Amino acid sequence: MATKSKKKFYITTTIPYANAPPHIGFTLEIVQADVLARWHRLIGEKVFFLTGTDEHGSKNYRMAKEQGLTPQAFVDKNSNYFRELTKILNISNNNFIRTTDKKVHWPGVLNLWKILAAKGDIYKKKYTGSYCSGCERFVTEKDLIDGKCPDHPNLKIELISEENYFFDLSKYSGKITQLVKEDKIKIRPLKWKNDFLSLIKDGLTDVSFSRDKEHLPWGIPVPGDENQVMYVWADALTNYLTGIGYPDKKYEKFWPADVHVVGKDMLRFHSGIWPGMLLSAGLPLPKEIIVHGFLIVDGQKMSKSLGNVISPLELRKKYDSDSIRYYLARTIPFGDDGDFSEKGLVQRHNDELANKLGNLISRISTLIEKYGMEKCENKLLKKLKIKEIEKHIEKYEIDKAVNEIFAFIDVCNEYVQNKKPWETHDKKVLYEIADSIKAISILLWPFIPSTSEKISEQFGFELKYDEIKKPLKISKIKKGEILFKKIEIEEEKKEEKDRILSIEVFPELSKKGINVFSAVFKNVKISNKNLYLENLKKEILNSEINLDKKIIDGYKEFYKDKNMLSGADSILSIINKNKMFPNINTIVDAYNLASIKTSVSMGAHDLEKLKGNLRIKLTDGSEHFIPLGQKELIKVELGEYACMDDEKILCRMDIKQCDETKITKNTKEFVIYAQGNKNVNRDYLKNSLINACELIKKANGGEYNLIEQKINKQPEVKEIMTGVGSVNFSDWEKLDLRVAKIKKVEDIEGADKLYKLELDVGELGKRIICAGIKQFYPKEKLKNKKIIYFSNLAPRVMRGIESQGMLLAASDNEHKKVLLISPDEGAEPGMRIG
Known part of the structure; x- marks a missing residue:
């Protein structure tokens, strides 16, 4: 058991950049830091916990101007959001430092600059380089992927040329490397120590310490040079000193820092630049740098520049601070990336906080109020692994520490179930559980402070670490308020997308060899790029690409008179032209890689944008669609084939996808299909799809289920009507042809060939059909006309209208002349033809 200590x-x-309100990524950092700060207070140490906001820089200056604000008003507004975050999440920081504070921050920054300059470690030179405004640093080609910063892909890399001050970091490169290797600057978890050492194996380079005031008017002036302002590292990093009083001697009470908690993207600056500045100034170095990972959304780091943030301020309006704190501390270990999920938060709240902890407190306090307690030795406490909990905290394994505490809560709940104090009224059992609740509450205080404080008040004990060893004093305990009310999880409504259960190839195309295999993917996290896929692309570019000519020719048969390429052929054409593999996103890139490997055409569509089941069929000439990347509808010719849902064309032949259903970074569920032709074996086609699905899963996560192709058993009307081929009598008997009377004729918006007809079919009632006869019959000639109606043809959706059958008509071979087939006079609606 740790003993009381007065050490600091x-x-x-x-300090997060104050260009926008906080996101959930920084919330993880400040909660993890607060857990450690509270733990050290709990064991009796003198703790100082610092946070704040970084407020100078080009982004804030530019964004303030865009919003019509002064830079100071802009950062005041955003800094207040971060200050509010500390309050609503019960963060126990001792100070909130702001880099625009001229009284508290500026004097220390100016003093440190003068010390470094006097040491000869700051010099001026002209420099031209690529600059990432998101990272606030100059970058080299090796830092970029396709000319973009991997951490800020939406921000343009700027080429900047100006004369600035630089800090001679390279002078201290060897010393910093040695200090990190020898753990005199500890970096934890260890994998990040190794990562940093790998990063600086070629040595640390000098860093820009100022910017031209003409380009950046918003910053701390450089001493003795009115044309320059300090750059972020000279300014923001110094907050760790100014926040505790530097340059006043009082800072020595807490310096050096015991722990800097940083995100993995901040590691190089806190382990490289910052120690270099301190070595130059002759100041003690921080003892440990603890690294946390990113919170991931859609497969990417959650960040303001990507616009994919979750607001903790909004989250707090829905959930208690302890529920949010508990979820972050319990779920995401230091050093690892984690996926924030509201559903996961609610599950943890209900299953662990409400069911396990909350119910234990409620049951025991109710029984104690009714039957009282009798002091005795608490043998249960022997099952509480306090030493293990202490070791986990010392190693910054706060998720494992809270896991041990809840393991003991399980022990207590099981003890209550076995002893049944509601039947036995055993006061000693109730005392043992109450005393155990004291220990649990004290240990949980760093994680869920508000709840621990309520329990301590209810059971009458102090939240001090050495109270765990002391027996609980007998006091009057009453049943209190419900600590954690269950949160109801709304069952997701089944939408149209849940009905995507089949994909059908119509017989006229199936006979020509068109066949498909498809799969539905769920719970994917899509990003712009993935390292594994990028390496596969490089392998392909460095090898000879040979598509299967037989397979490619099988596709070309369907558009040999058009200037088109099949899916794989089109990708190869782009590769040959641009000397690089196309990059769309990690879903499209994955199935494009599979397509190049197998020569099979593939496509994917966002499930949220689809209506009903999928079908591949011949077009009737009335369809239109918007091709990928375009805005205007184009007409689809009669006799082509297309993949459709109930309302629209999804893909024209195997190559032209519609824009509406494309896969984006917001897609969570989608359908993917591999389309074969007469030269593609069914097993080969299935394996090609599985190959694509496994690539997608590796790069995006999620799970998938294969969908079997539906076989259309409907007799082919065209052959029966035209006399092409032989028809069995049993097939003829399946047709239900009726006399029908046209009651109403309406135009269909956007359709130049179709009418919507309302039919009277006698005993069958009213039926609606779509008929492509607009060019041949004016409306007035159709009303009340009797026709022959094919009543049991499977319905299909045309232009958003379900067509419940079709009428019979005669036409010439060019379809230039169409005549309706009408029954004799005297035929009544509903009469059967046969």
Whole structure:
């Protein structure tokens, strides 16, 4: 058991950039830091916990101008959001430092600059380089992927040329490397120590320490040079000193920092630049740098520049602070990336906080109020692994520490179930559980402070670490408020997308060899790029690409008179032209890789944008669609084939996808299909799809289920009507042809060939059909006309209208002349033809 100690403990978060309200990624950092700060207070240490906001820089200056605000008003507004975050999440920081504070921050920054300059470690030179405004640093080609910063792909890399001050970091490169290797600057978890050492194996380079005031008017002036302002590292990093009083001697009470908590993208600056500045100034170095991972959304780091943030301020309006704190501390280990999920938060709240902890407190307090307690030795406490919990905290394994505490809560709940104090009224059992609740509450205080404080007040004990060893004093305990009310999870409504259960190839195309295999993917996280896929692309580019000519020719048969390429052929054409593999996103890139490997055409569509089941059929000439990347509808010719849902064309032949259903970074569920031809074996086609699905899963996560192709058993009307081929009598008997009377004729918006007809079919009632006869019959000639109606043809959706059958008509071979087939006078609606 840790003993009471008066030694100091100084912990910091990074100071987030105040260009927008906070996102859930920084919330993870500040909650993890607060858990550590509270733990060290709990064991009796003198703790100082610092956080704040970084407020200078080009982004804030530019964004303030865009919003019609002064830079100071702009950062005041955003800094207040971060200050509010500390309050609503019960963060126990001792100070909130702002880099625009001229009284508290500026004096220390100016003092440190002068010390470094006097040491000869700051010099001026002209420099031209690529600059990422998201990272606020110059970058080299090796830092970029396809000319973009991997952490800020939406921001343009700028080429900047100007004369600035630089800090001679390279002078301290060897010393910093040695200090990190020898753990004199500890980086934890260890994998990040190794990552940093790998990063600096070629040595640390000098860093820009200022910007031209003409380009950046918003910053701390460089001493003795009115044309320059300090760059972020000279300014923001110094907050760890100014936040505790530097340059006043009082800062020495807490310096050096015991722990800097930083995100993995901040590692190089806190382990490289910051120690270099301190070595130059002759100041003690921080003891440990603890690294946390990113919170992931859609497969990418959650960040303001990508616009995919979750607001903790909005989240707090829905959930208690302890529920949010508990979920972040319990679910996401230091050093690892984690996926924030509201559903996961609710599950943890209900299953662990409400069911396990909350119910234990409620049951025991109710029984104690009724039957009282009798003091005795609490043998249950022997099952509480306090030493293990302490070790986990010391190693920054806060998720494992809270897991041990809840393991003991399980022990207590099981003990209550076995002893049944509601039947036995055993006061000693109730005392043992109450005393155990004291220990649990004290240990949980760093994680869920509000709840622990309520329990301590209800059971009458102090939240001090050494109270765990002391027996609980007998006091009057009453049943209190419900600590954690269950949160109802709304069952997701089944939408149209849940009905995507089949894909059908119509017989006229099936006979020509068109066949498909498809799958439905769920719970994917899509990003712009994936390292594994990028390496596969490089392998392909460095090898000879040979598509299967027989398979490609099988596709070309369907558009040999058109200037078109099949899916794989089109990708190869782009590769040959651009000397690089196309990059769309990690779903499209994955199935494009599979397509190049197998020569099979593939496509995918966002399930949320689909209506009903999928079918591949011949077009009737009335269809239109918007091709990928375009805005205007184009007409689809009669006799082509297309993949359709109930309302629209999804893909024209195997190559032209519609824009509406494309896969984007917001897609969560989608259908993917591999389309074969007469030269593609069914097993080969299935394996090609599985190959694509496994690539997608590796790069995007999620799970998939294969969908079997539906075989259309409907007799082919065209052959029966035209006399092409022989027809069995049993096939003829399946047709239900009736006399029908046209009651109403309406135009269909956007359709130049179709009418919507309302038919009277006698005993069958009213039926609606779509008929492509607009060019041949004016409306007035159709009303009340009797026709022959094919009543049991499977319905299909045309232009958003379900057509419940078809009428019979005669036409010439060019379809230039169409005549309706009408029954004799005296035939009544509903009469059967046969």
